[in-house]
Amino acid sequence: MYASAAFFGVLVIFAVFLSFRKGGLILITSPAENTGRIRVVATFFPLYDFARVVGKDKIELSLLFTQTPEVASFAPGDIQKISQADIVIKNGLGLEPVLDDLLAASDNKGVTVVDTSAGVRLLDSAEPEEHKGADPHIWLSPHNAMVQVSAIHDALVAADPANAAFYQNNAMIYIEELRQLDRAIESDIARFSRRDFVAFHSAFRYFAERYGLRQVAVIEEFPGKEPSPRYIADVIRTIRDTGIATIFAEPQFSPRIVEVIAHDLGLKIYTLDPIETGDPAKDSYLSLMRRNLDVLKEAMQ
Incomplete structure (x- = not known):
């Protein structure tokens, strides 16, 4: 009985795992369970939180980096997240330097990558010459966070138009909370x-x-x-x-x-x-x- 159970377990493992080679790296990924929800990956915590508020239970959300994204490395498990994603939400502006490698390694050609920096008025970076470009720390202004939330809303509506009103309502409520935060900070700092x-x-x-x-x-x-x-x-x-x-x-x-x-x-x-x-x-x-x-x-x- 135990031998049969073990053999069945081996068959299940072979049935649910897919092994493929990319750039010399052998990756083992398991197919995502089909929940009917949009699979969304956010690169770091603020974007994860924005997506969580807008998408709520209509999306299947995961967080890519638990370290500071500027210095984060990646593991095969991160590649699996990207491989199974419908949408990847990034900050952009070079904040997530390993993300392009992750996207290439995943071989997920159908994923939508949302750059939430689009539409933000940018400042030049104050970091050393090798890191020059636009300053990527846009989310620390709630005013910019509103732009990022809007970009996430637009991506969810495009991917799941049947729930457009749901996403719109959540985004409107949250953007108003961000406006209130913006006013509170301005008032106190004055x-x-x-x-x-x-x-x-x-x-x-x-x-x-x-x-x-x-x-x-x-x-x-x-x-x-x-x-x-x-x-x-x-x-x-x-x-x-x-x-x-x-x-x-x-x-x-x-x-x-x-x-x-x-x-x-x-x-x-x-x-x-x-x-x-x-x-x-x-x-x-x-x-x-x-x-x-x-x-x-x-x-x-």
């Missing part, structure tokens, strides 16, 4: 006594421009890349020249460099989240943005 700040990496320029703040320096020119002693010396000089009393770390990276600078200059450390990661079980874009606002109010009022 009362700040300080305008200059030092971020951990150059993620907050859209936010700063929208609300009249000034990101005068960043601790790391590119996330995950150790800054040179000369660069840190320039940051310290800027902090002294501007009289900044606080400095921001990020939850995705070690605060070691921030702690050293803060200790040497007598600065207070706060944590400001670029919302490049999040826990889908407990976090939302709105809650994380409100938490950032609370941090800024404590640090800069």
Whole structure:
């Protein structure tokens, strides 16, 4: 009996798994269960949350990167997600550098890739020369997030016109919530006594421009890349020249460099989240943005 069950299990495995070779890599993917829902992959947490709010139970949603997308690597399981997707939602502007490799490796010719940066007024990147281009951190302005939500709405309607009214209603409600968040941030920041700040990496320029703040320096020119002693010396000089009393770390990276600078200059450390990661079980874009606002109010009022 047990031998028969084991043999049946082997047959099932061979029936449900498809092995194929792409660029020398052997990938094993299992066919997606046909739920009748659109299969959507969002590259990182904010886009996942936007799609979750607009699509709700009409879509089958998965998150691609749980790390900061600028430095994320990928595994065969990520290729499987792309292979089975109807829609892939990306930020664009080079934020997800491994995504093109994933799309090529998946061999999914029918997937729709949605670039949510289309229509956003862009700023030039402040990162080093090898990462030049438009600044990709558009989602940290709720005003830009509205554009991204609209792009997701349009893609879902195009893929599933039978539920167009459902997606439209959800998007309209959420965009109004984003407008309320935008107004709340603007109102609170208008009362700040300080305008200059030092971020951990150059993620907050859209936010700063929208609300009249000034990101005068960043601790790391590119996330995950150790800054040179000369660069840190320039940051310290800027902090002294501007009289900044606080400095921001990020939850995705070690605060070691921030702690050293803060200790040497007598600065207070706060944590400001670029919302490049999040826990889908407990976090939302709105809650994380409100938490950032609370941090800024404590640090800069």
